[in-house]
Amino acid sequence: MSHSKPCARLVVGILSIVVLLAACGARIAHAGDDAAWLKSGTLIFEDSFDREEDGNLAKAIGNGWNSATANRVPDEKQADLDGGVLKVMSSAKAGHQAHIHHDAGFEDGGAIVRFKLPGLSKTESLTVGFVDRETSKAAAGHLCYAVLTSDPPQVQLLDRKTGYSDPDVSKRRQPYLKSGEKLPDDLQRLLDSKMKFVPWKADHEWHELVLVTEGDEMRVTLDGKPLGSHRSEGFAHPMKRWFSLLMNPSAWIDDVKVYEVK
Ligand SMILES: [Ca+2]
Numbered sequence: 001m002s003h004s005k006p007c008a009r010l011v012v013g014i015l016s017i018v019v020l021l022a023a024c025g026a027r028i029a030h031a032g033d034d035a036a037w038l039k040s041g042t043l044i045f046e047d048s049f050d051r052e053e054d055g056n057l058a059k060a061i062g063n064g065w066n067s068a069t070a071n072r073v074p075d076e077k078q079a080d081l082d083g084g085v086l087k088v089m090s091s092a093k094a095g096h097q098a099h100i101h102h103d104a105g106f107e108d109g110g111a112i113v114r115f116k117l118p119g120l121s122k123t124e125s126l127t128v129g130f131v132d133r134e135t136s137k138a139a140a141g142h143l144c145y146a147v148l149t150s151d152p153p154q155v156q157l158l159d160r161k162t163g164y165s166d167p168d169v170s171k172r173r174q175p176y177l178k179s180g181e182k183l184p185d186d187l188q189r190l191l192d193s194k195m196k197f198v199p200w201k202a203d204h205e206w207h208e209l210v211l212v213t214e215g216d217e218m219r220v221t222l223d224g225k226p227l228g229s230h231r232s233e234g235f236a237h238p239m240k241r242w243f244s245l246l247m248n249p250s251a252w253i254d255d256v257k258v259y260e261v262k
Pocket of ligand 1: 083254
């Protein structure tokens with residue numbers, strides 16, 4: 001009987017170590033694996049686009065999607081659901097690249113997107129990111145984006161909220177834009193600090209993009225490999241209200257999953 005207490009303590013000690021190691025293991029498993037980090041949170045919505053669209057207008061894609069640009073050119077089909085793939089070709093007549101969005105709503109979290117630049121246009125880009133139309137701190141609610149471009153083959157990680165879309169920054173920039181004059185060094189440095197460019201292969205294959213924000217950091221993963229990250233205060237905006245996709249002019253989307261971690 002006199003051995004039972006130390007034995008019990010030993011068992012509790014071993015169990016504690018096992019629990020601690022398991023917790024560390026879980027953390028290590030997620031380090032550098034943003035898809036796993038997202039999946040540890042809550043799935044807000046997903047879409048695999050296995051249906052036909054219903055016309056050309058803003059809600060034609062269905063399943064909660066909306067378009068900020070479809071109704072500008074009601075006679076043109078910009079978004080086509082074909083064989084389980086959302087195929088988008090922006091209309092020049094719309095005066096803006098196609099902007100398709102879906103309610104999201106998280107502080108930390110992000111999206112897993114299977115996409116392809118189909119090579120239908122000389123240069124193509126797909127912009128993936130987050131918008132909050134209810135904030136007055138950013139013009140049109142532009143918060144942050146990853147902009148994948150075929151030529152040059154790069155991904156831009158962009159904080160718009162405290163950069164281009166900040167009303168004060170925009171006001172200061174306007175006269176220089178109008179006159180074509182060079183921006184003052186401090187303003188240029190500020191804008192430069194809000195973005196980062198990383199290279200990618202830019203082919204016409206299917207790829208899996210993982211885009212997350214965690215605190216003031218935004219990170220991009222491509223096909224399971226971390227591609228780049230950037231820190232900027234706008235990434236920490238507490239409400240990523242919309243998940244947005246913009247195609248310039250053409251990009252295809254096979255599957256989208258959006259998660260809230262916090
Ligand atoms: Ca699909």
